[in-house]
Amino acid sequence: MPQKIAFMASDTPVAQTARAALIGRYGDADPQEADVIVALGGDGFMLQVLHDTQDLPAPVYGMNRGTIGFLMNTYSDGDLPDRLAAAEEAVINPLSMTATHVDGRISNALALNEVALLRAGPQAAKLQITVDGRLRMQELVCDGALVATPAGSTAYNYSAHGPILPIGADVLALTAMAAFRPRRWRGALLPKTAVVRFDVLEAEKRPVMADADGTSYRDVARVEIRSEPSVSHKILFDPGHGLEERLISEQFN
Secondary structure: OOOOEEEEEOOOHHHHHHHHHHHHHHOOOOOOOOOEEEEEEOHHHHHHHHHHOOOOOOOEEEEEOOOOOOOOEOOOOOOHHHHHHHOEEEEEOOEEEEEEEOOOOEEEEEEOOEEEEEEOOOOOEEEEEEEOOEEEEEEEEEOEEEEEOOOOOOOHHHHOOOOOOOHHHOEEEEEEEOOOEOOOOOEEEEEOOOEEEEEEEOOOOOOEEEEEOOEEEOOEEEEEEEEOOOOOEEEEEOOOOOHHHHHHHHOOO
16 A cells, blocks of 8 residues: 655755655645655754654654755655665654743753753853752853753764764763863763753853753753653664664764
8 A cells, every 4th residue: 555655844945846846756645644754854854843743653754955964864756655665763752851940930842852951141050960869960060061862962962072872772961061160071871761950050140041952941940851751753764774873873983
C-alpha cells in the first residue's frame, strides 16, 4: 500500500521549491492522516516540525534544504518511497522545563536539544545547582549553563565544549559556559532520570533568561529540568546515516 506523505517546508525559497517538486511527484497528505511527515529545511526547522507534530503518530523524515542538517538526510526528489521504507528510526525523549520567574509566574516548555540558562545583563550569572534534591554546587559564576539531550549534544552543548553523547547512553550533559568560578568548570554527565534544578542567585542584580530550543523566558529565578519519557519523537534516517552513526563520526572529524 503506498505511503501517505505530508510535506512541510521552511520559508526559504530553496525549501519551498523542493516542497512543490515533491508534491507534484508524490502528492501531499494532511499531517493528521499521514504515514510519514517529510520536513524540508535545516535543523532549526526540523525541531519546529517535531514540536508541532509531537501529538501525531507519524514519524518525521528530514531532508536538508537549509544551512545545518545534522538531523536531516541528504536531499533527493527521486525514489522517496523506497528511502522511507528502508529508513531507520531513532526515538528521542525531550527535556521538560519548569521555570519560575522573579515575579512568581511559571513557564513550562519542552526541548529536544537543550535547556540553557544565560546571563541577560552585563554581569555574570550566579547559579546554584541541585541534582535529585541534593545540592551539588553552591555557586557557579558563569555566562550560563545548559542541560542537553544526546540529540542536542552536538548543538549548543558542543559549541560550549560539552561532550558528545551517543543516543543509547541514557545520560544528559550539564555544561557550563565561560565558567569563572569554579574556574573552567565544564560540567557533568548525569543519568537520564536526573532532575536538575538551577536557582538564580541575586536574580534582580544579575538577571538570567532560560532558553528551551530557541524559545526564551526572561527574568527567571529558578528552573527545573528533567527528561520527559511520556513524549517520544520518532525521527527517520537513511540506513548507515542514522543519528547514532553521526554522533560517533562527529567525534573523529
